[in-house]
Amino acid sequence: MSTETDTSSTGGSAQPAADGGAARRSRKADVVGGPGAGPGGARPGAGARRLVAWASGAAGVLLLVLLPLLNISLPGVLPGPSYTPGSLQLLAMSMLMAAAALTYHLLLGVAGLLSFGHALYFGAGVYGLAIILQNFDIPLLPAMGLTLLVVIVLAHVVGSISLRVSGIPFAMVTLAFAQAGSVIVGRNPDGRTGGDEGMTLRTDNLPDFLVGVVNTRNLYWLALAVLVAVFVIVTWVQSSRAGHTAAAVRENELRVRVLGLQPYLVKLLIFVLSAILVSVIGMVFLLLQSGAVPRAISSDLTIMLLVMVVLGGVGSRWGAVVGGVFYTILDQRLTTLANSEAVKSLPDILRVPLSEPLFILGTLFILVVLFLPGGLAGTAERLAQRRRGTSAGSGGTETPQDILEDAA
Amino acid sequence: MSTAAERSATEAPPILRVEGLNARIAGQQVVEDVSFTVPATGITALLGRNGVGKTSTIKAIIGLIDRAGVVELAGERIEKEATFKIIQRGVGYVPEDREVFSELTVAENLRLAERDAAPRRQLVEELFPDLLARSGQMAGTLSGGQQQMVSLARALLNTNKILLVDEPTKGLAPKIVGEVAETLAEAARTVPILLVEQNLHVVRQLAEGVVVLSGGRVVHTGRALDFLDDARLIQRHLGVSSDTASHGETAAEPAQKGAAL
Amino acid sequence: MSTLVLLLFTGLGLGALYFLVAAGLSLIYGLMGVLNFAHGAFLTLGAFTGWEMARRAGSDNWGVFLLSLVIGAAAGAAFAAFTEFVLIRRLYQRHIEQVLVTLGLSLAAVALFDGTWGTDPVYIQGPAWFKDTTDILGARVPNDRFVCIVAALLVLLALVFFLKKTRYGMIIRAGVENRSMVTALGIDVRKAFTLVFTIGGAAAGLGGVLASHYFGYVSPMLGGSLLIFAFIVTVIGGLGSLTGAAIAAVAVAVLQQFANFYLGGTGDFVVVLALALVLLFRPTGLLGRTA
Incomplete structure (x- = not known):
């Protein structure tokens, strides 16, 4: 049985301020930076389970590292054996998307920011690096650094304006800014972005081991490294003082303000940080795709990340990773299905929906929101709890619904 | 345990019965296992310090916040119904802070x-x-007192089984407080009222029974005058001395002193 | 001078379209707190059904055009009512999940439009008069602009009449201000939700037919591109304010046209800049309630 842990944090001053008025929740111990307030809490058995989770995570990473050297076939999931460029490309893509979903988790799951403009920073990474490599004769790393600088400035400007509003208006405003970015790319100013066609990556100044189909496995390892690094950074941020403050702000902004902290600055920090991370992912995406496409900066991409996070389970890091991988592979497989003869010979009423991957993904998304709150991770957790015989501990941990409510 | 209801109206069944009522706002328990009854006539005052859950109790009764427990209106269970249906059964609600629609006209x-x-x-x-x-x-352009009149009028327009009136004198000038009290006394001749009120002078003037809350629970029920005359009880449950109470001091907020007589 | 007049009327025509989308968005958000991403799909469905109908009945005809407006509005309204009743209502009070559901719906719907009508724009014809121009102060203004402007004005008047003079209009205005107090007066506010969704869908569907004549084509992307500007319009106008939406729609569209012409195609960028300025100096929008 989990216990309610409120009133422990504020030293007995937990009386609601006004009868039924400003009294807001304190679901878990929302001490800012206090010990034991980390995700998962300190329930008996949680430590051992966490150890198991980390160990299986490490084993999984090891398996993924070795994958290009192995000959594993997963029919229906991968287009070919695991060492083939096609499979490695798909796996690398799904890992990058998983990493991008993690950065979105940082926004939504940690800080409660429902941004519809995350693609702006992914796209800034993609296009920024592509344009710099195209126009200047500098090596990859300085070019990446330069791109990062642009992203940092951009994220500060947009973030500081957008964060003047919150909730749904914040969503609309971030969408508008991202749209401006998307429009600029589409306009193709001075022929620099390639407009609708996109642009091909200029490889003159790139190290050889990152160029060409034969080196796909190097890019695969790079993508894996990015995913692991982003996971570690996001975990670290969440357990840091800033992460705790952000979570506390999400739950109860007023109380944080009373404690003399600056919700605005904390939110801006998380916003900029997730922008930086996703722009780096965008740069690796550019190398993997060896080109920039307008879709990389469109609102569709943001929506895709949001769908991944919700499919995987809002508030869960593993959920974001699983959602990202699941979505990317499913999308790819559905596209293959759509073009298959089996579907083409179906009557219209079945052919039209089945030939549109987004129709299936959109419907799946609606069903998950309606019937599987908590997404894949939440459902797995519930099943595991049922097997262990413990009741779903709604008292101590936050549910995804709580987190979504906070974002409103 | 004998409640105010049973003592003051031994014959008629209560109009409202609340038993084991619990309510949460955003996950935080604000009403805890509250039980009381409201007799079918007269005014029953719901008292307690600021923040003990008086408004939340009223809101939980009509389903404006998540609740669990038994709520019975004229013998019928209503705790599972939607707010608008409960109101349609004959409940008049006068909320704390009036809540008039400021961008609608008085007539609207x-x-x-x-x-x-x-x-x-x-x-x-x-x-x-x-x-x-x-x-x-x-x-929205009316004075506080006028807005309170609109809020009261909205409830009095219909025939009700009970009125739930939440702090009708809050923040009003002494003269208006008197007028509001008169209106309530007038209304109480035809309909029972559950009244949340900080101004103990008004309570003394109007209420027959009292229900006192502390920390989300009922800590005292009984006849109004018995409670108001018991300095020890008032000191314990409302945190004011009976001396000030009998002079009509408000129960808690010094800021409201100006509003009292 | 003639350029100025032409830009002004083109802007007003575009503003009329923005308003038809934003009016519903703003009312839905104001009353229910739902950001409706499916609103663009309502518009696109209206445009396609209007076009399908006109295609069969012969497009060069005023009667057919008016009928296509009615059919487009009806299609938008039906889709919207379905959305509210089947999807939104189950998630009562859970605003973010409601947004997510409308988002999924818009993905699925646009994909279905792609599959049904193809991804390429379908070019359309209206009554011949639409392609003619009318001379105003030396400017030759295409007539379809006037059709959009007049239609939007009529919708605005009808909405104002409905909101001011009917009981449901009163409930909606009251609900925008304080939803829970409306239920605490014994009113089933959910009926108003369905109604607002339906009205918003009808306006969007009507806007879809008009937009297809304004731009000269229908495509599955039509709704999505207008929706983003409608979002900007609702934020600038003040969420929940119909008058705000009307003023902001005109301001945004005219600004966009002028910037596109005089500042080298920077219209979209200037609009976002305007949004940023409004947020900096008046975060609740022009006519939004100050919290």
């Missing part, structure tokens, strides 16, 4: 509240002649 505010086939417009016009004169005015 009243028309919106009409539930009955034959709403008692005439009664309301007689009770609040001032509102008639201002019927075209936006309710």
Whole structure:
């Protein structure tokens, strides 16, 4: 049985301020930076389970590292054996998307920011690096650094304006800014972005081991490294003082303000940080795709990340990773299905929906929101709890619904 | 345990029975296992310090916040019903802070509240002649006292089984407090009222029974005068001395001193 | 001078379209707190059904055009009512999940439009008069602009009449201000939700037919591109304010046209800049309630 842990944090001053008025929740111990307030809490058995989770995570990473050297076939999931460029490309893509979903988790799951403009920073990474490599004769790393600088400035400007509003208006405003970015790319100013066609990556100044189909496995390892690094950074941020403050702000902004902290600055920090991370992912995406496409900066991409996070389970890091991988592979497989003869010979009423991957993904998304709150991770957790015989501990941990409510 | 209801109206069954009521706002328990009854006549006061869950109790009764437990209106269970259905059964609700629609006119505010086939417009016009004169005015531009009149009028337009009136004198000038009290006394001749009130002078003037809350629980029920005359009880449950209480001091907020007589 | 007049009327025509989308968005958000991403799909469905109908009945005809407006509005309204009733209502009070559901719906719907009508724009014809121009102060203004402007004005008047003069209009205005107090007066506010969704869908569907004549084509992307500007319009106008939406729609569209012409195609960028300025100096929008 989990216990309610409120009133422990504020030293007995937990009386609601006004009868039924400003009294807001304190679901878990929302001490800012206090010990034991980390995700998962300190329930008996949680430590051992966490150890198991980390160990299986490490084993999984090891398996993924070795994958290009192995000959594993997963029919229906991968287009070919695991060492083939096609499979490695798909796996690398799904890992990058998983990493991008993690950065979105940082926004939504940690800080409660429902941004519809995350693609702006992914796209800034993609296009920024592509344009710099195209126009200047500098090596990859300085070019990446330069791109990062642009992203940092951009994220500060947009973030500081957008964060003047919150909730749904914040969503609309971030969408508008991202749209401006998307429009600029589409306009193709001075022929620099390639407009609708996109642009091909200029490889003159790139190290050889990152160029060409034969080196796909190097890019695969790079993508894996990015995913692991982003996971570690996001975990670290969440357990840091800033992460705790952000979570506390999400739950109860007023109380944080009373404690003399600056919700605005904390939110801006998380916003900029997730922008930086996703722009780096965008740069690796550019190398993997060896080109920039307008879709990389469109609102569709943001929506895709949001769908991944919700499919995987809002508030869960593993959920974001699983959602990202699941979505990317499913999308790819559905596209293959759509073009298959089996579907083409179906009557219209079945052919039209089945030939549109987004129709299936959109419907799946609606069903998950309606019937599987908590997404894949939440459902797995519930099943595991049922097997262990413990009741779903709604008292101590936050549910995804709580987190979504906070974002409103 | 004998409640105020049982003592003051031994014959008639209570109009409202609350048993084991629990309510949460955003995950935080604000009403805890509250049980009391409201007799079918007269005014019952719901008392307690600031923040003990009086408003939350009222809101939980009509389903404005998540609740669990038993709520019975005239012998029928209503705790699972939607707010609008509970109101339609004959509950008049006068919320804390009036909650008039500030961008609707006075007339529109009243028309919106009409539930009955034959709403008692005439009664309301007689009770609040001032509102008639201002019927075209936006309710948001009215004074606090006038807004309270609109809020009361919205409840009195319909025939109700009970009125739930939440801090009707809060923040009003002494003269207006008197008028509000008079209106409530008048209304109470035809309909029972559950009244949340900080101004103990008004409580003494109007209420027959009291229910006292502390920390989300009921800590005392009984006859109003017995409670108000017991300095020890008042000191313990409301945190004011009976001396000030009998002089009509408000129970908690010093800021409201000006509002008391 | 003639350029100025032409830009002004083109802007007003575009503003009329923005308003038809934003009016519903703003009312839905104001009353229910739902950001409706499916609103663009309502518009696109209206445009396609209007076009399908006109295609069959012969497009060069005023009667057919008016009928296509009615059919487009009806299609939008039906889709919207379905959305509210089947999807939104189950998630009562859970605003973010409601947004997510409308988002999924818009993905699925646009994909279905792609599959049904193809991804390429379908070019359309209206009554011949639409392609003619009318001379105003030396400017030759295409007539379809006037059709959009007049239609939007009529919708605005009808909405104002509905909101001011009917009981449901009163409930909606009251609900925008304080939803829970409306239920506490014994009113089933959910009926108003369905109604607002339906009205918003009808306006969007009507806007879809008009937009297809304004731009000269229908495509599955039509709704999505207008939706983003409608979002900007609702934020600038003040969420929940119909008058705000009307003023902001005109301001945004005219600004966009002028910037596109005089500042080298920077219209979209200037609009976002305007949004940023409004947020900096008046975060609740022009006519939004100050919290």
